Amino acid sequence: MYVAVKGGERAIDNAHAWLAEERRGDLGVAELSVAQIRAQLSLAVNRVMAEGSLYDPDLAALAIKQARGDLIEAIFLIRAYRTTLPRLGASCPVNTAEMAVIRRISATFKDLPGGQVLGPTFDYTHRLLDFKLAAEGEAAQAATAPAAMEAVPHVMAMLDRDGMIEAEPLGNDVPADLTREPMELPGSRALRLQAITRGDEGFILSMAYSTQRGYGRTHAFVGELRIGAVAVEMEIPELGFAVEIGEIELTECETVNQFKGSKTEPPQFTRGYGLVFGQTERKAIAMSLVDRSLRWAELGEDYTGAPAQDEEFVLMHADNVQATGFLEHIKLPHYVDFQSELELVRRLRAEVFATQEAAE
Amino acid sequence: MMQTPLEAATPNSESLAARKAWMGLLARAKPGRLADLFPELPAHDLLRAPEIGAVMVRGRIGGTGQPFNLGEMTVTRCALRLGSGAVGHAHVQGRDKGHAVRAAVVDALMQTNQAEALRATVLVPLQAEEVARRANRAAKAAATKVEFFTLVRGEDQ
Incomplete structure (x- = not known):
């Protein structure tokens, strides 16, 4: 059971202000740009697009920044954003x-x-930490060959x-859409x-x-x-x-x-x-x-x-957004639920004690 | 003679292929680059104001079978009419309304007598840059192609 609880607005506002400050981190360190995330953390961007189910690298990079690198939180932000977009249609199946x-x-x-x-690919790398990346180095350059x-x-x-x-014969059935x-x-x-x-x-x-x-x-x-x-x-x-x-x-x-x-x-x-x-x-x-x-x-x-x-x-x-929503909701106020549980256990204990006393 | 809507929608296959090619090129273009190449927008009436939305991208099961819904992508669309009466449409990737307006204007102008000038100043550079970008990725991929060789084994000698 959920009950609207008033109060806590100031605490919430201040918590969010602190969140924003923590997100920025040490002011002595340059701020990360969305373009940097998009270009240099591209596999995180790809994961957020795949599980956020919206292909837009700039938005995914922004979500990663806003979520302080928590990819499931970033995916949640993308899912919330996509619900605001009108559906313009469906593509032809990609070839x-x-x-x-x-x-x-x-x-x-x-x-x-x-x-x-x-x-x-990461395949065939030795999975040894590359400390050269901790220092600013020259940009690496890929080899090329006639293509x-x-x-x-x-x-x-x-x-x-x-x-x-x-x-796997070609078909043209209209597929079910779980977002609809x-x-x-x-x-x-x-x-x-x-x-x-x-x-x-x-x-x-x-x-x-x-x-x-x-x-x-x-x-x-x-x-x-x-x-x-x-x-x-x-x-x-x-x-x-x-x-x-x-x-x-x-x-x-x-x-x-x-x-x-x-x-x-x-x-x-x-x-x-x-x-x-x-x-x-x-x-x-x-x-x-x-x-x-x-x-x-x-x-x-x-x-x-x-x-x-x-x-x-x-x-x-x-679905990690559904799972997170249900998992994490149990940390939100359940005061009334718990109050009734508390009273039930108190009553049961009192009955047990009363029976024990009567037996003695 | 006035064109009926049906005639307008079914031009000959050559001009249709050409229009599809430039519309695709404009949709894939980087908004900033298109704005550099085509900075001044002529006067136009919006038939459909630029609108950001999502398109559900479909794949095929096994690459060849029944369609399934893969996920959405952001797309911005726009339709407009120039003073000359030419109508332009655009559906461009991303959320840049300026990109959609510019692409629609270019689509409209490409149907007028300005087409050749516009092709030289906008489409040809966009196309060349896209080809170069793709060729660069393909060349890097080609350099990672495995060349197998078989070691000489004892029993072969």
């Missing part, structure tokens, strides 16, 4: 086959058209040609992907990891992981044709998983899919594992009771 890739690797094929492109400037084919298309992997209607479970795969791509990275990572450790095994290989820019096109009703309205960076992961076959399907590989805003490869890989794990029913696999097979468990607990 990731046309992505201008800066990174593209496959764990299943060594030699593939377009090659293995590492991009700006073909053409789209590289999806690895899955190669397997698909031979019928070695389940087909409450999620209804069981949901479509489209609804699940929307919930997972905006879900908490830590939660999705742990769910994916649990499948690798044996809780709902799906034996995933990364068929392809690609990062790069794609064009976003939208039909403009007053024009009667589609135009590009911008360009966004995405991370896409496709997994290849074992499948024994069924009465109607011959043995073939199956797919898990991950697609996330920004350079967010840990999330995209995890997403593809969780997507595949949740497909057990349609593929006729056994339900083993694993958490990552439980759609309700995964989808209802993936």
Whole structure:
């Protein structure tokens, strides 16, 4: 039970003023600009865009600054902001086959058209702290090499040609949108992907990891992981044709998983899919594992009771803004609830003591 | 002869492709750069005042299958009419209203006899800078391409 409580305004105002001062920190240190956050903490910016579910690097950088680097708080700010925006429409589905890739690797094929492109990766770094970064150094410069400037084919298309992997035929159904209607479970795969791509990275990572450790095994290989820019096109009703309205960076992961076959399907590989805003490869890989794990029913696999097979468990607990809201509300005043609990326990104790006294 | 709305909406495919290309280029342009290249706005009437909103970006399951909702992006739109009667539209990425107005003005002017001059002063530089930016990223990516080589093994000798 919640009761409106008056008072505390001065304390709240002063707490917020102090928050602002703490946010700025030591005045002897230069203030961080939004442009610096955007440019130099870009992976934090990408996470806030992905889980805030709004692609706008400047806003995400501002939210990180305002939230003092608390990314879940920043995601909350972005989610709150997006509710103020009118919905101008929905884009045509982006074509990731046309992505201008800066990174593209496959764990299943060594030699593939377009090659293995590492991009700006942490992989193969030694994870030793680089104290040179603590001092002001010269700007690093990347090497260059002649580039073909053409789209590289999806690895899955190669397997698909031979019928070695389940087909993913083109469709044009209007997908369910959990930002418009409450999620209804069981949901479509489209609804699940929307919930997972905006879900908490830590939660999705742990769910994916649990499948690798044996809780709902799906034996995933990364068929392809690609990062790069794609064009976003939208039909403009007053024009009667589609135009590009911008360009966004995405991370896409496709997994290849074992499948024994069924009465109607011959043995073939199956797919898990991950697609996330920004350079967010840990999330995209995890997403593809969780997507595949949740497909057990349609593929006729056994339900083993694993958490990552439980759609309700995964989808209802993936959102860190919802989780934070419910978790943290218990710190807010519950004086009346607690008062009634207090009186109940006092009464029960009095009854116990009275019975004991009567027995003696 | 007056054009009916239907004729206006279905120009020949070549001019439609050209218009789509410049509208996309203007949408992707950095607002500051567009303002540098095209500082003075001619007189115009707003048909739709610049409005900031969100577009739901969709992906496809497995890259090729059914659509799903990936998340939104910020977009600003605007429609206007120049004194000459030319109508311009813009849907541009981000939240810069000046960007949307400028893009709509350029879209309108590109449908007039000023098109060639505007192409040279605004579109060509924007296009060149975009191509250079993309080529630079692609060249860096190309430098990180793995060149596999197989070590000579004993049994091969």
